[in-house]
Amino acid sequence: MLDPGREQLDLAPHLTHAADPDGDADAAAMFARQARGLFAPLPGGRPTFGFRDGAIWFHAELFNHDRREERWLLVLDYPLVDQVDVYLRYPDGRIEHMASGDTLPFSARSIRYRHPNFWIALPQRSEVDLLVRVASRSSLQAPMTLYTPKAFAEMERDMQLGIGLFYGILLALLAYNLVLWLTLRDPGYLWYTLHVSGFGLVMFCLNGLAFEYLWPDSPRLANLAIPLSMALSQVVMHQFCRAFLELRERQPLADRISLGFIAFFALMGLAAFVLEYRMAVLPMTLAVFPGVLFILTVAVNAIRHGYAPAKIFLTAWAFLLLGTAFYASVSFGVLPKTFITEYGIQLGSALEMILLSFALAFRYARLRFENERLVREHNEQLERHVARRTSELSTALEQLAEANQRLRESSRRDALTGLFNRRHFREMFEHQLHDAAETRRPLTVMLLDLDHFKDVNDTWGHLAGDECLRWMGRCLEETLGPHGGLLARFGGEEFVAVVPDVDGEAAIQLAERLRLRVCADPVRYAGSQIPLSTSIGIHVVRAGDGARVDDALHRADDALYAAKNRGRNCVQVAFETSL
Ligand SMILES: Nc1nc2c(ncn2[C@@H]2O[C@H](COP(=O)(O)OP(=O)(O)OP(=O)(O)O)[C@@H](O)[C@H]2O)c(=O)[nH]1
Numbered sequence: 319m320l321d322p323g324r325e326q327l328d329l330a331p332h333l334t335h336a337a338d339p340d341g342d343a344d345a346a347a348m349f350a351r352q353a354r355g356l357f358a359p360l361p362g363g364r365p366t367f368g369f370r371d372g373a374i375w376f377h378a379e380l381f382n383h384d385r386r387e388e389r390w391l392l393v394l395d396y397p398l399v400d401q402v403d404v405y406l407r408y409p410d411g412r413i414e415h416m417a418s419g420d421t422l423p424f425s426a427r428s429i430r431y432r433h434p435n436f437w438i439a440l441p442q443r444s445e446v447d448l449l450v451r452v453a454s455r456s457s458l459q460a461p462m463t464l465y466t467p468k469a470f471a472e473m474e475r476d477m478q479l480g481i482g483l484f485y486g487i488l489l490a491l492l493a494y495n496l497v498l499w500l501t502l503r504d505p506g507y508l509w510y511t512l513h514v515s516g517f518g519l520v521m522f523c524l525n526g527l528a529f530e531y532l533w534p535d536s537p538r539l540a541n542l543a544i545p546l547s548m549a550l551s552q553v554v555m556h557q558f559c560r561a562f563l564e565l566r567e568r569q570p571l572a573d574r575i576s577l578g579f580i581a582f583f584a585l586m587g588l589a590a591f592v593l594e595y596r597m598a599v600l601p602m603t604l605a606v607f608p609g610v611l612f613i614l615t616v617a618v619n620a621i622r623h624g625y626a627p628a629k630i631f632l633t634a635w636a637f638l639l640l641g642t643a644f645y646a647s648v649s650f651g652v653l654p655k656t657f658i659t660e661y662g663i664q665l666g667s668a669l670e671m672i673l674l675s676f677a678l679a680f681r682y683a684r685l686r687f688e689n690e691r692l693v694r695e696h697n698e699q700l701e702r703h704v705a706r707r708t709s710e711l712s713t714a715l716e717q718l719a720e721a722n723q724r725l726r727e728s729s730r731r732d733a734l735t736g737l738f739n740r741r742h743f744r745e746m747f748e749h750q751l752h753d754a755a756e757t758r759r760p761l762t763v764m765l766l767d768l769d770h771f772k773d774v775n776d777t778w779g780h781l782a783g784d785e786c787l788r789w790m791g792r793c794l795e796e797t798l799g800p801h802g803g804l805l806a807r808f809g810g811e812e813f814v815a816v817v818p819d820v821d822g823e824a825a826i827q828l829a830e831r832l833r834l835r836v837c838a839d840p841v842r843y844a845g846s847q848i849p850l851s852t853s854i855g856i857h858v859v860r861a862g863d864g865a866r867v868d869d870a871l872h873r874a875d876d877a878l879y880a881a882k883n884r885g886r887n888c889v890q891v892a893f894e895t896s897l
Contacts, residue, residue: 319381319383320380320381320382320383320384320387320390320440320464321383321384322383322384322385322386323384324384325465325466325468325469326463326464326465326466326469326470326473327463327464328461328462328463329376329378329462329463329464330360330363330364330365330461330462331363332378332379333359333360333365333376333377333378333462334352334357334358334359334360334376334377334378335357335358335359335360335365335374335375335376335377336348336351336352336356336357336358336374336375337370337372337373337374337375338372338373338374338375338451339371339372340372341371341372341373341453343373343375345403345405345413345415345449345451348375348377348449348451349405349407349447349449352377352447352449357375357377365459365460365461365462366457366458366459366461367457367458367459368457368458369455369456369457369458369596369600370454370458372453373401373451373452373453374451374452374453374458374460375449375450375451375452376448376449376450376452376460376462377447377448377449377450378447378448379446379447379448380440380445380446380447380448380464381443381444381445381446382440382441382442382443382444382446383442383443384442385442387440387466388439388440388441388442389437389438389439389440389467390437390438390440390464390465390466391428391429391435391436391437391438391465391466391467392404392435392436392437392438392448392462392463392464393431393433393434393435393462393463393464393465393470394418394433394434394435394452394460394461394462395433395461395462395463396433396459396460396461397420397432397434397524397525397526397529398420398454398456398457398524398526398544399419399420399434399452399453399454399456399458399459399460400419400421400454400455400456400541401417401419401421401422401451401452401453401454402417402418402419402434402450402451402452402460403415403416403417403450404416404417404418404438404448404450405447405448405449405450405451406438406439406446406447406448406449407446407447407449408441408446409444409445409446414439416428416436418434418435418436419434419454420529420537420540420541422537423534423535423537424529424530424534424535425534425535430530431474431530432525432526432527432529432530438464450462455594455595455596456544456595456596456599480657480661480664481525481527481664484521484661484664484667484668485522487668487671487672488514488518488668488671489518491514491671491672491675492511492514492515494675495507495510495511495514495675495678496511498678499511502682504678504682504685505561506558506561506562506678506681506682507678509554509557509558509561509562510558510562510674510675510678512554512557513551513554513555513557513558513674514671515554516547516550516551516552516553516554516555517555517667517671519543519547519550519551520544520548520551521663521664521667522547523540523543523544523547524544528540528543528547529543542590542591544595544599545586545587545598545599545602546587546590548583548587548599548602548603548606549583549584549586549587549590549602550587552579552583552602552605552606552609553580553583553584553587555609555613556576556579556580556583556609556613557580559576559613559616559617560573560576560577560580562627562631562674562677562678562681563616563617563620563625563628563631564625565616568620568623568625569616569619569620572612572615572616572619575612576612576616579605579609579612582605583602583605586598586601586602586605610635610639613635614632614635614639617631617632617635618632626680626684627677627680627681627684630673630674630676630677630680631674631677633673634669634671634672634673634674635670637667637669637670637673638663638666638667638669638670640662640666641662641663641664641665641666641667641669641670642662642663642666643662644658644659644662644666645659645660645661645662645663647659729742730742732791732806732807734784734787734788734791734807735787735788735790735791735807736791737791737794737795737805737806737807737813738804738805738806738807739806739807740806740807740808740809740814742806743804743806743808743814744867746804747804747816747867747870748867750804750816750818751859751865751866751867751870754818754859754861755861755862755864757861758861758862759818759819759861760818760819760820760821760858760859760860760861761816761817761818761820761858761859761870762816762817762820762821762825762828762856762857762858762859763814763815763816763856763857763858763859763870763871763873763874764798764814764815764816764817764829764832764854764855764856764874765808765812765813765814765854765855765871765874765875765877765878766790766794766812766813766814766815766832766852766853766855766878767811767812767813767852767853767878767882768786768787768790768811768850768851769850769851769852769853769882769886769887770886771783771786771810771811774786774848774850778843778844778846778848781843781844782841782843782844782846782848783811785841785843785848786841786843786848786850787807787811789841789850790811790836790850790852791805791807791813793832793835793836794813794815794832796835797828797831797832797835798815798817798828798832801817801818801828802817802818802819803815803816803817803818804816804817814871814874815832821858821860822858825856825858825891826856826889826891829854829856829889830889832852832854833851833852833854833887833888833889836850836851836852837849837850837851837852837887851886851887852887853878853881853882853886853887853888853889854878854881854888854889855875855876855877855878855879855880855881855890855892856874856877856889856890856891856892857870857873857877857891857892858891874892876892876893877890877891877892877893878890880893
């Protein structure tokens with residue numbers, strides 16, 4: 319009864335049905351069967367029959383009480399039905415026939431809509447017999463609704479918004495992650511993009527939109543697209559999980575099982591070209607559930623092993639499963655039909671895709687941090703290594719500098735007495751002469767020679783002689799050192815000293831003190847006491863003399879020679895020297 323004010327009517331409670339296993343009965347025969355009362359109520363009140371050969375016929379008697387609405391739209395709310403034939407028998411015996419379904423071109427439909435639909439004329443206050451024949455190689459379902467044009471437009475408006483939102487989200491995620499993949503080249507993004515594409519394509523086919531928009535003139539492609547898109551979506555879904563959860567490295571056994579699923583779905587996809595529709599779709603549909611359970615298990619396992627990105631991954635999958643459970647519970651009458659429950663799969667999968675995109679970003683960030691940490695650690699290690707090497711090098715350089723310094727010093731010193739050697743003395747003396755000339759201050763040059771030193775060697779031996787030379791050095795340092803004297807061994811048993819700022823009597827007294835110091839105590843060596851004496855020649859260099867090193871030394875040497883001639887153990891001032 320289409321009462322006044324009624325805008326739409328779900329036909330399921332009003333339908334009876336009869337099976338036609340061979341699918342060859344015609345409308346006249348079925349009208350006759352119905353008249354004989356051979357049509358039965360729907361099993362469980364639902365027009366759902368699973369995979370069935372042949373056809374199912376449905377019957378309803380329609381009576382339009384509404385004065386205004388004579389034109390109604392009959393919609394079969396299931397897009398995958400192969401063939402739908404609608405017969406209307408009017409009171410005058412006239413029978414009208416219309417056909418639709420995805421074995422016919424899309425243009426055969428009454429209005430351009432993703433579900434098969436038919437305009438039905440229902441004259442006022444007359445009884446019309448509705449007979450519908452449904453045949454399909456996919457699951458046989460025939461949920462039918464009658465709409466007034468206004469009710470259909472309003473219902474469809476809401477539906478289009480929901481569908482648009484769903485595919486909009488999918489497309490945005492697809493484009494965004496495709497760009498990310500092109501930029502970052504992380505395979506996870508590629509498999510995610512393909513997963514979204516595969517899933518989107520399946521939904522597009524199942525919604526009937528692929529037939530409407532992609533291949534409206536190819537019923538063959540519309541039928542082939544379902545198993546192909548299923549196979550593709552499952553292959554990339556498993557591949558995405560493998561890549562995201564890093565199964566090859568983290569769970570090798572699960573990785574092999576995953577590869578098994580991929581091989582199965584890939585083969586079934588190929589087989590869809592040759593196998594009958596049902597043979598291809600049924601095994602795949604059955605394999606989807608263990609596949610999903612498997613993914614849940616490996617995700618839980620990954621979390622248990624401390625792989626943090628798997629948490630978001632699992633949450634994403636939980637949303638999809640929850641959405642699917644909502645949808646299924648409406649089908650089984652457990653939950654009421656609301657926006658959330660009816661569009662559970664779409665909502666769940668949209669949330670799943672969004673969360674998976676977050677999961678990918680999280681995983682990528684984690685990989686980047688891990689990389690940065692490794693690089694940082696490596697750099698720190700390198701820096702420590704370089705610092706250690708640098709400190710070793712600088713220590714070695716310091717040691718080398720010290721050794722060089724020692725070497726330089728030893729090259730300046732006489733090994734026996736520790737005084738400067740002759741070569742270094744000449745350099746230093748030259749500087750002193752120069753400074754003295756500039757500052758116009760005097761310098762006293764003393765040349766000393768041990769007396770009869772040959773006898774010392776001959777009597778007590780060379781080692782005793784060496785000890786005497788060392789003693790002589792000490793006497794020089796003790797006596798002239800405090801006066802800033804430049805002291806050197808001149809050669810053999812000869813010594814030289816240059817004392818600055820000393821001249822005249824002071825110079826003679828200083829030399830006398832030195833001479834007396836040398837002969838005051840005998841040198842003690844190996845139980846022997848060796849008496850020593852020295853002769854000293856003095857020359858005083860004055861400012862303005864213009865004296866050179868050799869001149870000064872010659873003069874002092876002459877004085878020394880004179881001291882020797884005077885009988886030794888005495889101090890002699892050079893003749894030309896003016897004290
Ligand atoms: N033990 C020792 N003797 C040295 C060294 N250098 C030179 N002599 C000795 O010093 C002696 C110098 O002797 P002479 O030049 O004859 O002079 P002298 O015996 O000191 O006599 P006068 O100088 O005339 O008093 C030589 O016997 C050299 O062998 C040395 O490094 N060690």
